[in-house]
Amino acid sequence: MYLWESFPENMIKLRFADVGRGYANDGIIHEKTVPFVIVAQAITGQYEVASPLGNVTASGTEVFLAPSNLPLKITHRSQPDKATMSFQYIHLEFMLFETIDIFSVYTLPLKSDKEKGQQLGAIIAELLHLQDVSTKELAISHLLQRNELTSRLLNILLSLCHPPDDELINYQIYQSVVPVFTYIKKHLASSITMDDLIPLMPLSRSAFFQFFKKHFKKTPMDYLKSIRLNEAYRLLCYSDRSISKIADETGFSNSYHFSREFRKYFHKTPSQARITHRDLIDSKSLA
Template identity: 40%
Template sequence: MSAIRNIRRYRDVQNWGDLPEAPIRLEHLDAGYGEIHDGWVHTKTVPFGIIAQAVEGTYIVRTPRGLITASDGEVFITPPNMPLEITHRCRPDTKRMMIRFAHFRFSFMGAVDLFDLYDPTGSSDRQAGLVYGDLIQRMLDIKAQEQGLSFPNWAHKSMLAFRLLGLVLDSSVPREGYETRLAQLQQIQPLLTFIVQHIGQPLDIATLLSHCNYSRSALFSLFRSAFGQTPMEYVKSQRLGAAFRKLITTSLPVAEIAGETGFANSFHFSREFKARFHKTPTEVRKENGIWREKTAGYPRG
C-alpha cells in the first residue's frame, strides 16, 4: 500500500467505529492548581506535554527554542522531553502567583507522542488562555470529587482532555515530513505494538527482526527516518518514558520499576534515566512529591 493510500485509510473513514484501532490514545493526564512563591525556579525534563496557565503572575520559561512568557490568564505550552527552566513571578499588586496546569501524553497508535508529529505554539493570548483555563478547572472539579474508580468521571475527564488536545492542535503545525512519517509509523505499527506490550522483557535486534518482515539494514533505515533513532534507542526511550510515569503515579520501589520496564538492574536504570531527564529516579520522585504538595489546592471555579 502506498504512503498516500495508507494515510487515506484514516481520512476516508466515515464511521468512527470502523477505525481498526483508536489512532489517538490518551496515556497520561494530570491537573493541578497552586500558589507559588516569587522567584521559584523549577528545572525539569518530562516525558509529557504541559499546558500551564498563569492565573495571576507571570511564567518565564527558558527552553532550547527560546524564551516563553505567560502572564495573568495566558498559558504556555511545551512538548514532551524538552528541557525547561520555569521561573515564577508574583503579580506586583497581589504579591502572589497562582497557577493552573494540565500534564498529558497523547500518542499516535501507542507508538509515538503526538507532539513528535506536531509542533505546538509556545504560548497563547489571554482570550485563548481563559478557554484553556476553564477546561483545566473542569478537570480539577472532577478530581476534587473523585472517590475511587468512576466510569462517568473517566469519560468526562477524557472528553476534557481531548478538547484540550483539539485546541492545541488547532494552533500547531505539522512537523516537516509529517505525511511520510505518518505512513512509516503505520508500516511498522505491529512491531511498535509488540515493543510496547513487551517493554519489561528482554528485547534485542534479533527479537525485533523476528517480529517483522524487514532486513536489519532496512529496519535501521526505517527507524532512523521515523524516529531519528536506532531500533534499540527507540526501545530505550519507550522504557524510560514508561518508567518516569510509574515513578510519579505509583509508590513502587525504584528497583521494581526498573525491572518492570526492562532494565537489567537499578544501577543501569538510574544511569540511563539521569542521562535522559537530568535527574535520578529518586530525585524525580522526591521533587514530584514536593510539587504535588505545592499544587494540591482546589480553586472554586
C-alpha cells in the same frame, strides 16, 4: 491535506492526565524533564520558560506548552504587588494506536496565543472542578465529561501544531510501526535488540534505521531507551515499587545502570524524581 477521515475510531487514546492548581513564591525556579506534555497557565503573575527549543514568557490568558522529554527551566513571577503567583496546569499524554506519542508526530509550539490560551484555561478549570466535586455516585458521568474535555483540549492543541516539516500525515505510515512498539511493550523487562525488531517491519536494516530517524528523530535503540525510561518515570511517580524493581521491570541490567541512564535523560536521579512528584501531589505548589 490530512488523512484524518481515514483514521480508525480508536486511533487516538488518552493514556495519562493529571490536572492541578497551586501557588509559587516569586522567583522560584523549577528545572525538570518529564515524559508527558505540559499545558500551564499563570492565573496571576507569569511564567518564564527556558528550554533548548527557545525561551518564552506566558502571562494573561496565554499558556506555555512543552512536549515530553524537553529539559525545562521554569521561573515563576508574581505580580509586582504580590509575593506569590498562582497557576493551573494539566500534564497529559495522548497516544496513536496506543503506542506512539501524538506529539512526537506533531510539533507543539512553546506557548499559545491569547485566544487559544483562554480556551485551554477554561477547559483546565472545568477539569479541576470535576476533580473537586467527584464522587463515586457520579464517577461514570464525570469520566465521560473528562473524556469530552480532554478531547476538546487535544483538538485545540493540534490546531496550534503542524506536522514535522509540514509533511502529509498518513496514518498507515505510523500504523506500520505499531507491531514494533507492541513487541517492545510486551517484552519491556527483557533484552531487546535490532534483530528482534527488524522482522516486525518489511524493511532492511538500513531502511528500518532511517525510518526511525525520519519519523521519530531517534535511532531505534535510542527510541527503545526512551520508552524504557518514560515508563520507569511513571512507575516511580505512580507506584510504590522499589527502584531496583522498576529497573528490572523496564529492562535495565541493574539499579546503577538504570540510575545513570535516568539521570542523563531526566537530569535528576530516580529518587529525586519520586520525591519531586510526591511533593507536587502533596502541595500542588509547582506546575
